[in-house]
Every structure is written in C-alpha cells, then in structure tokens.
Amino acid sequence: MPKRRSKLRIAMVGHAFMGRAHSNAMRQANRFFDLPFDIEMAVVVGRDADRAEAARAQFGFAEASIDLEATLAREDIDLIDVATPNDTHAPITLAALKAGKNVMCEKPLALNTREAKSMAALAKKKGLKVGMWHNYRRCPAATLAQKIVARGDIGKIRHVRAVYLQDWLSDASTPASWRTDASVCGSGAHGDLNAHLIDMTHFLTGLRFTDVSAIEATFIKSRKDGSGKKRTVDVDDALAFLARFDNGAIGTFEATRSAPGRKNYNKIELSGEKGSIVWNLERMNELAVFRFDGPADTRGFQTVMCMDDVHPYAGQWWPDGHIIGYEHTFVHTLVDFVLSMRGKKPFSPSFDDGVAVQQVLDASLKAAKTRRWVKVS
Numbered sequence: 609m610p611k612r613r614s615k616l617r618i619a620m621v622g623h624a625f626m627g628r629a630h631s632n633a634m635r636q637a638n639r640f641f642d643l644p645f646d647i648e649m650a651v652v653v654g655r656d657a658d659r660a661e662a663a664r665a666q667f668g669f670a671e672a673s674i675d676l677e678a679t680l681a682r683e684d685i686d687l688i689d690v691a692t693p694n695d696t697h698a699p700i701t702l703a704a705l706k707a708g709k710n711v712m713c714e715k716p717l718a719l720n721t722r723e724a725k726s727m728a729a730l731a732k733k734k735g736l737k738v739g740m741w742h743n744y745r746r747c748p749a750a751t752l753a754q755k756i757v758a759r760g761d762i763g764k765i766r767h768v769r770a771v772y773l774q775d776w777l778s779d780a781s782t783p784a785s786w787r788t789d790a791s792v793c794g795s796g797a798h799g800d801l802n803a804h805l806i807d808m809t810h811f812l813t814g815l816r817f818t819d820v821s822a823i824e825a826t827f828i829k830s831r832k833d834g835s836g837k838k839r840t841v842d843v844d845d846a847l848a849f850l851a852r853f854d855n856g857a858i859g860t861f862e863a864t865r866s867a868p869g870r871k872n873y874n875k876i877e878l879s880g881e882k883g884s885i886v887w888n889l890e891r892m893n894e895l896a897v898f899r900f901d902g903p904a905d906t907r908g909f910q911t912v913m914c915m916d917d918v919h920p921y922a923g924q925w926w927p928d929g930h931i932i933g934y935e936h937t938f939v940h941t942l943v944d945f946v947l948s949m950r951g952k953k954p955f956s957p958s959f960d961d962g963v964a965v966q967q968v969l970d971a972s973l974k975a976a977k978t979r980r981w982v983k984v985s
C-alpha cells in the first residue's frame with residue numbers, strides 16, 4: 609500500500625496568464641517530485657461566473673467561485689494563491705492572512721513599499737507560511753549560477769549588468785490594459801520587468817542596493833482600450849537605472865516593452881574579480897561561465913548546458929540533456945514552497961524579499977521622477 613500523504617488544498621484567485629502557469633504547476637508537482645502533501649486544486653476564484661467556470665474546467669479545479677470572502681472562510685482551504693493584477697495583491701493577501709490562510713503571491717508583491725511591508729508584517733504576526741512566485745530564480749541554470757557565486761568561483765562581484773527587453777508595446781495600436789494603468793499596476797515595464805531583475809540580483813549575489821539614479825520614458829502617451837475608448841498611459845514604457853551596492857559594486861538595469869525583436873530577453877551578467885557569469889531566459893538552460901584559471905591559450909566563456917542530474921531540479925524531469933521550459937520554473941517554485949511547509953528550510957523569496965524588491969522599485973521610480981540619486985531605504 610502506498611503511504612497516504614496529507615492533502616494541501618489550494619484556492620487560486622485569478623485565472624489569466626499567471627493562473628494558467630500556477631495551475632499547471634499544481635498539476636505537475638506531485639507527478640515529478642516527492643512531496644509531503646498531495647496537492648488538491650480545490651477552487652478557482654474569479655470576478656465573472658462564466659469565466660471562472662471555464663477556467664475551472666480547463667485548468668482542472670474542483671470548484672469555481674466568485675465569492676472570495678466565502679472561499680477564505682472555508683476551513684478546508686490551506687493555501688491561497690494570488691494570481692491577480694498588482695493592485696489586488698495586498699487586499700487579497702491581507703484578507704487571506706486574517707482568515708488564517710497560507711499565501712503564495714505573484715510579483716511584484718504590492719503597489720508600493722508601504723503595502724508590501726504591511727503584508728510581510730501580518731504574515732509574521734500570524735506565523736503563516738508565505739512566499740512569492742519569482743519563478744526565474746528556479747530555472748536550473750539560474751539556481752546553479754547562485755551556487756557558483758556563493759562558492760566564490762567568480763570572486764567578489766564588481767558589476768551587475770541586467771536587461772529585460774520586450775517589444776509588445778512598440779506599436780501604438782496595441783490596446784491599453786491594466787498593465788498600462790498606474791492605478792492597477794503601479795508602474796509599467798519597471799514594476800513588471802525590473803522587479804524580476806532586482807529579485808534575481810538579490811538572489812544571485814546576496815548584495816543590497818544602496819543608491820539609484822534613473823531615467824524613464826513613455827513613448828506612446830495614450831492607447832485605445834478594447835472598446836475603442838482612448839486611455840491615457842500613465843506608466844513607463846521603459847525605465848533604466850544605475851545602482852550602487854553595499855560591497856562597492858555597481859550595476860546597470862534596463863526594462864522596456866519597446867525593443868522590437870526582443871520578446872522575453874531577460875539577461876543578467878555578473879563580473880567578479882575572478883570571472884563572470886551570463887544567464888539569459890531566452891536560452892534558459894545554458895549558463896555562460898568565464899574564469900581566469902586554467903591555460904591562458906584556451907581561456908574563454910564556456911557554455912554549460914545545465915540539464916544533467918548534477919544540476920538543480922533537472923534530475924527530477926528527464927534523462928540528461930532533455931531540456932525543460934518556462935512552465936517548469938513554476939513547478940519548482942511550488943515544489944520548494946510545499947517542501948518548506950513541512951521542513952525547517954525557509955522558503956524564499958519571502959515577503960521580506962518582496963519588500964526589498966519594492967524598496968528598490970520605489971527608490972528608482974522616485975529617482976526617475978526627481979532626476980536625482982535616491983538612497984534605497
């Protein structure tokens with residue numbers, strides 16, 4: 609008889625792009641990883657009954673609901689997954705924590721540092737398990753990069769060079785959406801894409817940002833929404849910033865949705881005193897590594913394919929070299945979160961990590977608006 613495991617019942621709020629990615633992770637996690645819980649996709653919560661029902665049927669939840677309050681009041685729900693647009697991360701999370709639920713939340717944690725801190729404080733006060741879906745940390749090659757840096761293989765970090773380039777807002781005919789409305793998303797490419805770069809920098813290097821200076825641009829100042837109504841775009845299309853770190857290193861960061869030809873070009877390069885590392889989501893299973901040791905005449909960047917069983921997560925999937933993709937990074941995130949619910953190992957990114965990202969986002973947005981260097985508090 610197989611050992612019976614306890615159930616972990618999840619209610620997912622929101623069912624668009626991220627809901628699809630998260631629910632796929634919920635379906636795959638037990639099939640590929642040995643977990644202390646059987647994940648049960650209990651409820652998907654939405655705002656519209658027909659759409660929530662369609663998501664239930666397609667994603668495989670047992671029930672659909674448009675009543676968040678009633679869902680939070682249910683005793684049989686263990687974890688609330690927040691997969692909604694940014695302005696609802698804080699209210700949904702705070703309500704879930706008040707109801708005694710564990711929470712996984714999409715990035716960025718909140719619209720601003722104040723909101724993010726209130727979420728982190730309540731989670732601590734309630735002693736509940738919380739985490740964030742910064743999924744790129746858990747690409748095997750990115751996780752390996754963190755190990756390489758922590759081992760000291762490239763020495764003390766001197767430079768962080770990071771870009772996140774997309775092109776879907778290049779064209780003025782692309783409609784307005786919640787992603788171009790500051791009251792819903794907080795900021796544009798900055799909060800959406802620089803949030804990933806900032807989190808990845810924290811994860812890979814352990815460094816903290818001290819000061820930032822920034823420029824931003826909104827190239828297309830109004831767009832029509834789905835019904836043809838003209839909407840002002842009050843967020844950045846692009847925001848670039850310079851940073852100083854607590855160890856004396858310097859960094860450059862650029863996020864844009866107006867870089868024709870760049871689809872999801874999320875690239876980070878670290879230069880240390882002994883070597884360098886480059887990772888790019890568009891070649892997500894490879895890591896470029898350079899080190900000054902070894903014979904000088906064959907020295908150069910080496911491309912490591914991070915898909916052997918010696919690499920993080922890879923051995924749980926397919927035989928060596930049988931590559932994985934974007935969706936697997938969400939599976940890894942969920943797996944580590946679920947493991948952390950039983951074990952002693954804390955899960956990161958935590959809400960404190962989300963606050964740290966938000967502080968850099970807020971400081972660099974302020975730097976762009978005031979055209980001054982701003983200290984990261």
Ligand code: SOE
Binds near residue numbers: 774800872
């Ligand atoms: C859209 O720009 C988006 O889907 C982001 O919201 C994600 O966080 C990023 O991973 C890819 O691009």
